[in-house]
Amino acid sequence: xxxxxxxxxxxxxxxxxxxxxxxxxxxxxxxxxxxxxxxxxxxxxxxxxxxxxxxxxxxxxxxxxxxxxxxxxxxxxxxxxxxxxxxxxxxxxxxxxxxxxxxxxxxxxxxxxxxxxxxxxxxxxxxxxxxxxxxxxxxxxxxxxxxxxxxxxxxxxxxxxxxxxxxxxxxxxxxxxxxxxxxxxxxxxxxxxxxxxxxxxxxxxxxxxxxxxxxxxxxxxxxxxxxxxxxxxxxxxxxxxxxxxxxxxxxxxxxxxxxxxxxxxxxxxxxxxxxxxxxxxxxxxxxxxxxxxxxxxxxxxxxxxxxxxxxxxxxxxxxxxxxxxxx
Amino acid sequence: xxxxxxxxxxxxxxxxxxxxxxxxxxxxxxxxxxxxxxxxxxxxxxxxxxxxxxxxxxxxxxxxxxxxxxxxxxxxxxxxxxxxxxxxxxxxxxxxxxxxxxxxxxxxxxxxxxxxxxxxxxxxxxxxxxxxxxxxxxxxxxxxxxxxxxxxxxxxxxxxxxxxxxxxxxxxxxxxxxxxxxxxxxxxxxxxxxxxxxxxxxxxxxxxxxxxxxxxxxxxxxxxxxxxxxxxxxxxxxxxxxxxxxxxxxxxxxxxxxxxxxxxxxxxxxxxxxxxxxxxxxxxxxxxxxxxxxxxxxxxxxxxxxxxxxxxxxxxxxxxxxxxxxxxxxxxxxxxxxxxx
Numbered sequence: 001x002x003x004x005x006x007x008x009x010x011x012x013x014x015x016x017x018x019x020x021x022x023x024x025x026x027x028x029x030x031x032x033x034x035x036x037x038x039x040x041x042x043x044x045x046x047x048x049x050x051x052x053x054x055x056x057x058x059x060x061x062x063x064x065x066x067x068x069x070x071x072x073x074x075x076x077x078x079x080x081x082x083x084x085x086x087x088x089x090x091x092x093x094x095x096x097x098x099x100x101x102x103x104x105x106x107x108x109x110x111x112x113x114x115x116x117x118x119x120x121x122x123x124x125x126x127x128x129x130x131x132x133x134x135x136x137x138x139x140x141x142x143x144x145x146x147x148x149x150x151x152x153x154x155x156x157x158x159x160x161x162x163x164x165x166x167x168x169x170x171x172x173x174x175x176x177x178x179x180x181x182x183x184x185x186x187x188x189x190x191x192x193x194x195x196x197x198x199x200x201x202x203x204x205x206x207x208x209x210x211x212x213x214x215x216x217x218x219x220x221x222x223x224x225x226x227x228x229x230x231x232x233x234x235x236x237x238x239x240x241x242x243x244x245x246x247x248x249x250x251x252x253x254x255x256x257x258x259x260x261x262x263x264x265x266x267x268x269x270x271x272x273x274x275x276x277x278x279x280x281x282x283x284x285x286x287x288x289x290x291x292x293x294x295x296x297x298x299x300x301x302x303x304x305x306x307x308x309x310x311x312x313x314x315x316x317x318x319x320x321x322x323x324x325x326x327x
Numbered sequence: 328x329x330x331x332x333x334x335x336x337x338x339x340x341x342x343x344x345x346x347x348x349x350x351x352x353x354x355x356x357x358x359x360x361x362x363x364x365x366x367x368x369x370x371x372x373x374x375x376x377x378x379x380x381x382x383x384x385x386x387x388x389x390x391x392x393x394x395x396x397x398x399x400x401x402x403x404x405x406x407x408x409x410x411x412x413x414x415x416x417x418x419x420x421x422x423x424x425x426x427x428x429x430x431x432x433x434x435x436x437x438x439x440x441x442x443x444x445x446x447x448x449x450x451x452x453x454x455x456x457x458x459x460x461x462x463x464x465x466x467x468x469x470x471x472x473x474x475x476x477x478x479x480x481x482x483x484x485x486x487x488x489x490x491x492x493x494x495x496x497x498x499x500x501x502x503x504x505x506x507x508x509x510x511x512x513x514x515x516x517x518x519x520x521x522x523x524x525x526x527x528x529x530x531x532x533x534x535x536x537x538x539x540x541x542x543x544x545x546x547x548x549x550x551x552x553x554x555x556x557x558x559x560x561x562x563x564x565x566x567x568x569x570x571x572x573x574x575x576x577x578x579x580x581x582x583x584x585x586x587x588x589x590x591x592x593x594x595x596x597x598x599x600x601x602x603x604x605x606x607x608x609x610x611x612x613x614x615x616x617x618x619x620x621x622x623x624x625x626x627x628x629x630x631x632x633x634x635x636x637x638x639x640x641x642x643x644x645x646x647x648x649x650x651x652x653x654x655x656x657x658x659x660x661x662x663x664x665x666x667x668x
Contacts, residue, residue, distance in 0.1 A: 222393060223442060224437055224438075224439055224442040224443040225442060225443055225444055225445045225446065227386075227391050227393070227437070227443070228435075228437060228443045228444065228445075228505075228508075229445070230389075230391050230429070231389050231391050231429055231430060231434070231435040232429065232430040232434075232456065232457040232460065232508070233426045233427065233428070233429035233430035233431060233457070233460050233461060234426070234430075234456065234460055235421070235426060236421050242445075242448070242456070243445050243448070246445075246447065246448070247445075247446060247447060320447070321447050322447055322492045322494075323446065323447065323492075323494060326492075326494075326495075
């Protein structure tokens with residue numbers, strides 16, 4: 001088991017390295033750089049002369065070849081924990097992103113828990129009571145959850161919450177708490193807000209997982225080992241949980257791997273719509289103005305989180321399934 | 328000794344059992360009116376081709392027939408150690424009474440030990456689970472009992488195997504572990520559903536010997552389901568031959584092998600290759616095919632393949648079970664009707 005863990009962690013290193021290169025290439029792909037955007041924005045109000053532009057380009061190192069820029073950026077991160085400078089804000093990236101990353105991470109994690117909490121019981125119910133009214137209802141809502149775009153769901157829920165429940169919507173806390181220190185009231189207020197993005201972002205994932213759980217469990221429910229367990233005199237609930245559900249759980253856990261990136265990227269539009277202080281809106285803005293180090297750092301860190309998520313799901317899988325562990 | 332003169336009350340008395348499957352294409356009568364007695368300390372072999380309903384009949388006893396199968400008629404009377412009887416056919420699905428009998432009074436082992444054991448649960452855990460559902464024991468005591476049981480069924484290094492998974496064991500070891508699990512609560516009846524079909528011949532013999540040995544040790548009844556006449560000859564004391572959901576002949580193993588009464592039993596026995604038999608002769612086979620379960624012949628179900636088919640008799644009514652020779656058979660050849668006609 002330990003060997004397996006080490007091996008998996010070692011495999012992560014080249015993956016992350018490749019991700020960093022691809023990230024850097026992608027943020028360099030659009031023609032021009034931040035200074036072109038800046039020049040275009042300022043051209044209405046007189047503009048910058050070409051001398052100033054050249055000086056700035058020199059200062060930011062934007063004239064150098066891509067691999068030199070990459071080298072500076074990646075060594076800065078590796079050896080100094082320095083993610084570079086945000087051109088637009090004129091602040092170190094480090095000062096800008098961690099708060100937002102924290103929220104993104106927190107919302108993704110809570111969303112994952114929400115998805116599990118919803119999908120597991122409903123998926124089990126759907127499989128055990130196949131073709132019952134409840135199963136059809138779950139299927140119906142499942143497909144609606146899959147089909148409705150997140151941002152639309154966000155708009156509808158915000159409207160309903162505002163119009164009929166008089167709740168303040170948008171953001172993670174009410175306006176009066178935004179700069180307030182953390183108090184019990186603020187936490188309560190946070191909980192009143194945070195469920196909405198969680199539900200919005202999690203709905204499609206939960207719908208997909210319900211279908212997966214149902215299909216997996218249906219595959220297992222009529223296996224001979226279930227009959228054996230029944231013949232031993234176990235109660236239906238006991239044997240259901242200990243045997244088929246336990247086996248059907250495997251794909252459920254491996255979904256962490258693919259569900260994390262969809263959560264993070266699915267969250268971007270929702271975060272813009274709901275005005276959440278997460279990385280989504282910041283990344284979008286950074287990409288628009290070609291604030292390359294900010295955008296690159298965000299993409300890199302989110303990718304790293306995804307790779308970590310996959311690692312965690314693989315380790316969990318090895319932990320619950322001896323057949324994987326003993327390979 | 329014929330079955331009818333058995334001195335003690337039978338452990339399980341099956342009367343007119345009918346288990347039908349309600350499929351979209353129609354009702355499949357997998358078990359269609361079976362009468363059978365299972366006795367303590369005796370081995371009863373249920374012999375029949377694939378699809379004759381022997382497995383479903385056995386599963387009906389424990390009420391573990393999967394949907395869309397259902398017991399539609401008949402009774403399965405189980406007599407417990409205290410002499411009280413319970414009709415398993417009428418017991419509510421998943422009821423406490425039924426669950427108390429499963430695994431404790433009547434245990435079952437299955438054909439494919441690999442797929443019949445949980446794939447990602449430790450062998451030991453699966454055994455202690457059985458013990459703990461029926462016995463007031465601590466986990467440590469259950470573990471001790473389980474290891475003793477693994478040792479008893481001939482698994483080397485039982486304490487290590489306790490921690491093993493099914494995929495780490497060989498086929499024979501898996502079946503031994505299955506047997507250990509089934510016998511962990513010392514059941515009064517062991518139902519073995521083709522326990523050796525998935526095993527090689529050497530292992531088969533070992534497993535059959537083990538079952539026979541444990542039967543004597545625990546004084547339990549054994550119901551062994553098989554399509555293998557060799558297995559029957561080796562372990563059976565009583566035999567019931569099934570064809571298309573019905574028992575066509577029952578008797579003790581000697582009468583069945585030496586003096587079979589039903590044409591189907593005779594045909595089955597004739598189709599076994601014999602050592603030293605004349606060469607250059609085709610092995611006799613039962614002609615035709617088993618009829619489709621949705622197109623059961625009227626009257627006697629075997630008449631379409633029977634060499635003694637009597638038009639106007641066999642296709643009109645179902646033959647009753649009557650005592651003939653040393654056994655009981657359901658065939659008009661042995662009834663008054665046939666002799667009159």
